Amino acid sequence: MNLIQKSVVLSLVSFVIASCVFTSCGKDSYVEDVDTTRGIWGQVLLYDETGSVEKDHSDIAIKVHCIDTISDTTIWDSVYYMKTDSKGYWDLYKPHGGWYFIEFSKDGYCKNALYAYRYDTTSADTLAALYLAKPTQGSIEIDSLSVKDNVLSVYRTLYFTASSASYGLSTWYFFGKTADVSSEKYDYAYNSGSASSTGGKEQHSVVLKPLDKLLENGFTEGSTVYVRAYCDNARAVSYQVDTNIFVYPNILEGSSVFSFEIPESDE
Numbered sequence: 215m216n217l218i219q220k221s222v223v224l225s226l227v228s229f230v231i232a233s234c235v236f237t238s239c240g241k242d243s244y245v246e247d248v249d250t251t252r253g254i255w256g257q258v259l260l261y262d263e264t265g266s267v268e269k270d271h272s273d274i275a276i277k278v279h280c281i282d283t284i285s286d287t288t289i290w291d292s293v294y295y296m297k298t299d300s301k302g303y304w305d306l307y308k309p310h311g312g313w314y315f316i317e318f319s320k321d322g323y324c325k326n327a328l329y330a331y332r333y334d335t336t337s338a339d340t341l342a343a344l345y346l347a348k349p350t351q352g353s354i355e356i357d358s359l360s361v362k363d364n365v366l367s368v369y370r371t372l373y374f375t376a377s378s379a380s381y382g383l384s385t386w387y388f389f390g391k392t393a394d395v396s397s398e399k400y401d402y403a404y405n406s407g408s409a410s411s412t413g414g415k416e417q418h419s420v421v422l423k424p425l426d427k428l429l430e431n432g433f434t435e436g437s438t439v440y441v442r443a444y445c446d447n448a449r450a451v452s453y454q455v456d457t458n459i460f461v462y463p464n465i466l467e468g469s470s471v472f473s474f475e476i477p478e479s480d481e
Contacts, residue, residue, distance in 0.1 A: 253307040254333055256341040258298055258318050258326070263348040264381030265408065265448025271302030274346065278306065279315040280333075302343075311335040323348055324447075324463035329454035347447035349464055351376030352383045352411075354443045357418075359474045361425070366474065368421040370443060374411035382408035382448030385421070386465060387441060389428060393471055395440040397462050402431040408448040425476055435478040443469040 258276075260268040275297055282291035291310065298304045316328040323346035333339060357369040372383055384407055388400035397403075406421045433439055444465040452462050 251338055252335060253305060254309060254314070254339050254341065255303070255305045256316075257302045257343045258304070259302050259343060259345040260320070260323060261345055261347040261447060261449040263351045263376055263447065264378045265347070265383075266381075270300055271298055272300040274298040274302065274304075274318055274320045276304055277317045277319075278309075279317075280310050280312045281315075282310055282312040308335075309333060318344060318346060320346055324451050325453075325461075326451055326463070327453040327455065327461075329456075345449055345451065347449040347451055347464055350383060350445045350447045350466060351378075351381070352445045353467065354383075354385055354445045354469050356441065356443050356469045356472045359441065359472050361474055361477060364425050364477075366423045366425055366428075368423065368441070368443070370419060370421065370469075372409055372411075372417040372419070372445070374415050374417070376411075378411075379413050380411050382410050384408045384446045384448055384450040386444045386446055386450070386462060387421070387423070388444070388468075389431075389433070390440050390442075391433070391437070393440050393473070395442050395471060396468060397442075397444055397465055400442075401433065402428055403452075403460070405446075405450050405452075428476065433476055435476050438473055438475050440471050440473045442471050 258271065258274045260271050260274070262268055276295070278294040280292040291312065294306060294309065296304055296306070311334050314328070314331040314333055316331065318326045326344050326346055328341065328344070352375055353373045355371050357371055360367045368387065374381070374383065384405055386397065387404045387406065388395055388397055389402045390400045404423060409417060409419065411417065428439060444462070446462070446465050451464050452460050454460050
């Protein structure tokens with residue numbers, strides 16, 4: 215075999231090898247180039263039981279539902295699965311357009327979710343960072359309620375049960391029109407933010423809430439309002455699962471129920 219023939223043979227061998235690399239040797243597969251101009255990107259962060267950020271945010275499971283068509287019967291057209299990297303980042307390249315329902319979970323942490331997010335395929339959408347937190351390490355009791363100058367005062371006692379010397383808890387207050395008010399049955403919910411243990415096991419304090427928001431959410435002057443409180447991680451988590459339906463995945467047993475009457479105005 216002369217040099218020209220050898221050259222031709224080597225060229226053919228190289229071509230066959232290259233073809234196998236790019237076409238998986240005849241398998242029906244195709245890998246599309248990454249297009250960073252279209253897709254959905256996000257980040258999920260983990261927090262421990264004291265509300266402090268974790269160092270590793272990897273392996274958070276993400277389940278993505280996409281609805282391409284909504285008619286008399288809801289059709290789930292696409293489902294994607296993925297996990298976060300060590301910094302909590304995840305991405306979905308060139309997904310279908312439609313309404314997205316995204317669930318985030320990891321063993322030992324509360325669940326979180328994004329409800330009814332619309333993606334139209336024309337852009338790269340970066341979502342706001344979400345977070346998962348470990349269950350709260352405390353509880354709350356309402357001691358009493360009072361109303362003055364259109365402001366509700368909630369006197370409460372927080373009980374800090376974690377072994378850490380100092381950490382935070384946030385508190386939820388659920389207002390309803392009946393005595394069976396709870397985190398699942400209420401007309402208005404309010405989160406007061408985080409309070410610090412500062413090394414103690416109990417904390418007595420008061421939360422002030424103007425009545426305007428209650429009046430804006432279906433309560434009326436002269437009506438009786440029932441209140442129940444819950445503790446949450448300092449990084450309080452809540453997410454929507456349906457129209458006007460929210461889940462509070464990290465709260466435990468609530469306080470006793472108290473009530474008060476919204477004063478009637480003098481006008």
